[in-house]
Amino acid sequence: MSSTPRTKPQVRLEPITEADLPELAAGNLDAFPTFYDPLEPESRRPPHDVRVRRFAHRLKSVVSSPHVLATKAVLASSPSASSGPDDDDGDNKQGSLVAIALWHRPGAPVRNTKRRNLLGDAPEGETKEDxxxxxxxxxxxxxxxxxxWDEVRESVMGDTPHWYLVPIWVKPAYQGLGIGKALMQQVIDLCDAQSPPTPIYLEADKRGKPLYEKLGFVEVGESEYVEMVRYNKEGTRPLP
Incomplete structure (x- = not known):
């Protein structure tokens, strides 16, 4: 098992590519098992490698969407033996993916790109692999x-252009080292360059809520995954 690095590693932020999709899919399943497991019943669930391959295929349309900004954090150099994690899988080499963030851009329809039409109403041109x-x-x-989730977001944001974070995760061995914050800061800086700042919307679990509050997010909902919005760096809501 990997141990937490004792010093903060240097990372680069790069666009997610199609080659990253299997790792993105596996990372989503690892990071959010209580979310995905009920949606993929155990009685119907294939072996893990097949599950990852299928999820990676479904993510193609997400990452390629013009409405999505897909970013990964990769190690800028291999950590030294004294500062890096004890990782037998080679996940601590230069260029290794250690975190991701997927964003819907302002102006995107209030419809999560992971949604799919129900059976009997399959998208035109759908293939056997799809x-x-x-x-x-x-x-x-x-x-x-x-x-x-889309209905709640629409009720909160209305027609206001906003960024939507869905999702962000950092591999366990690299959590608590500011990498997630760096991924957040990429879009926060874009938002704060506008006047007034462009809002950011997300659904937070209990673990992530304290970080988001430090970055200026305020609660706007009360579901299991708490809806939060960052209107500005002060963490205040605009006047009605």
Whole structure:
């Protein structure tokens, strides 16, 4: 098992490419098991490698969407033996992916790019591989959760252009070292360059909420994944 590095590693922020999709898919499943497991029932769930491959295929349309900014943090150099994690899998080499963030850009439709039409209303031009990628997924439950989140976001943000973070994760061995904050700061800086700043919307779990509050986010909802908005660096809401 990897141990936490004792010194902060240097990372670069780069666009996610199609070659990163298997690692992105596996990372999503590892980071959010309590979210994805109920949507992919165990009785229908394939072996893990097949599950990852199918998820990676579904993520192609997400990463390639013009409405999405997909960013990865990679190690700028290999950590030294004294400062890097004890990682037998080679995940601490220069160029290794250690974190990701997916963002919907301002002006994107209030519809999560992970959503899919229900069976019987499949997208035009869908291939056999496209259909296979969804075989084990409970499509009704999948659509329900994303639709409900979209409805809440629309009720909060209305027609206001905003960034939407969905999701962000950092590999366990690199958590607590400012990498997640660096991924957040990429978009926060873009927002704060505008006058007034462009808002950012996200759904936070209990672990991430304290970090988001430090970055100026305020609660706007009360679901299991707390809805939060960053209107400005002061963490205040605009006057009605």
């Amino acid at each position: 259909r296979e990628a969804w075989e084990h997924v409970d499509l009704e439950a999948w659509e329900k959760v994303w639709r409900e």
